[in-house]
Amino acid sequence: MTADPTTADATATKPAPADPVPAEPASAQSAASTRLPVAGPRQVRAAARELVRNGGRALAATVLLSVLATLAGLVGPWLVGRIINTVRAGGGVADVDRYALVILVCVLVQFLLARYARLLAYRVGERASARIRERLVDRALALPTATVERAGAGDLTARGTTDVAAVGTTLRDAGPAIFIASLEVLFIVGAVLVLAPPLGLAGLLGLTSIWVAARWYLRRARTAYLAQGDADSVLAEVLSATATGARTVEAFGLQERRIAACEEAVEESRRTRIRTLFLRSVLFPAVDVSYVVPVVGVLLAGSLLHDHGAVSLGTVVTCALYMRQLAQPLDEILQYMDQLQGTGASFARVEGVGTGDTAPADRPAGPVPADDRIEVSGVRYAYDGGRDVLRGVDLAVRPGERLAVVGPSGAGKSTLGRLLAGIDRPREGEVTVGQVPIAELGPGELRRQVVLVTQEHHVFIDTVRDNLLIAAPGASDDEVRAALAAVGADWVDTLPAGLDTVLGAGEESLDGARAQQLALARVVLADPHTIILDEATALLDPASARHAERALAAVLEGRTVIAIAHRLHTARDADRVAVMDDGLLTELGTHDELVARGGAYAELWHTWHGPPPPAV
16 A cells, blocks of 8 residues: 555655666665665564564463473483493393383374474464564555655565565574474583583583584674665665666667666675675584584593493483484574574564654644645755755645646646645745644644645555545445545446455456546545645546546535646636746746736746737
8 A cells, every 4th residue: 555645646756857767776775875774683672572472372382382392302312321221230121111112102292292382383473474564564654655755666665575574484484493492402401411510511512613603603694684685675676667667768778778777786686695695604514513523522521431430321322312412403593593694684674664764653643733724934845965946935825725836847846746745844944734734744634634646546456445445444335435426436336346346457457547536536535625636637548537537526626726737727727826937936826817927827828828819
């Protein structure tokens, strides 16, 4: 769904630059400061603790079953040591058979307990994954549209797909495996220390090489995986821009330029992946060799202690088996360590969504506008630190008025519309409704005040009903049907399942006129007192545009209308016309007044409509 609930369409974009497709991945990288933030280690740990707390009884049951399974697994090596001591002491076959039967029972019990522990852990992981996805969607939808636009579609897309999938896979697979393996390591080491403290110390000393290798890896892995994630975002952004602007690329002969941009982004992604691969190539061989060291240490220390009668042969064998048994859970932990580092970086990127900007939904309720009057006072605005595209604009819009904003391309018309809709904040000055800054309103209040309708419209892969309820979640079916009737969308009744018909790719498809009618029906349901039109029918063919304009007329009845007019017939029908030129409001008055004045608007009108007839 759209990130800005005040727009009737899917998105609203700022004026297109000369080259509508980003030319260089370097530009994307240089704009890394505008990307969505990444959560710090403290935030990541807090989020992880919250997930653990939400695990509840299922997590507690997982811990209990894992502990019991680990204890059952410790019985086997201990009984092997008892068997050895029994045989050395002259015990019979019956004693050995009894111990062997107990070992078999313990192995079976361990298998069943571990199986159900893993099953419960998977459930905990899936639920945690679902909470992360839901929270990401909530945060992404609450982000200001300007924040999403500055970050780029590739960054948010990568976080919502690749990063969330990585976190979900880890919570489902790696998380339970590492948890159970960690318990096994803890209990095995504890068992060795209880049986023979000197042998336990020898085994722990042999494990230090694993600790050294893991510490070396962990110091470098987080930075490397964050860089890899950022490179993937840049690559997604460049590929998305190239695919979206394919016709523009072909029309202007930009193929070589775009290929070079994509190759550079791919090379940067490859470079970051080679770095993480190098880290793994150092860690895994070092760990494989280190598995043998604790076993050798226990056997050497055990042989010396056994020669001096300090420990029995059975104890030495039991401790050696324990240390050998330690290799399996350690190997599982270290094998997943690489995945954990990548997941940690992905989790930080997912948790970072919404932390850098205070989303409108997170703001406390502010003052309610006193009336419907919109005022623009001394407004200046610039995109991304560039030169001002609005330079001291002052304007007052009376309730119920129809105001047309006209001017040459690049004059600042659409930018002013975005400020009036609360999408962007002015660099200086204020845009208020009822004496309250529009940009300070929460999404619910802003939707009741102002809605922006642009030339872009979007149909979500969902039912007709849900496509409309995003504007008014509490609307009844009767209200939804009334909104559709208001815009002339009687075709909904002819769909296979009516309001329950699923729309979108692979389902029921809509042409441009019908999709625009859905967008206008959302406006009816939102019921704002002011509607800002930015060429809402410009992308439609003439026949579809006529249908949409008739629907639009029904929507505009009784409301304040601010029309960003690129075609002057809109201005002719307005109560007043505001003329923009180079970021300034140069003329303001009725159509007849401005034509009679003979200024910039009169020149535009005569250019479009033809020169006035000669005086008789």
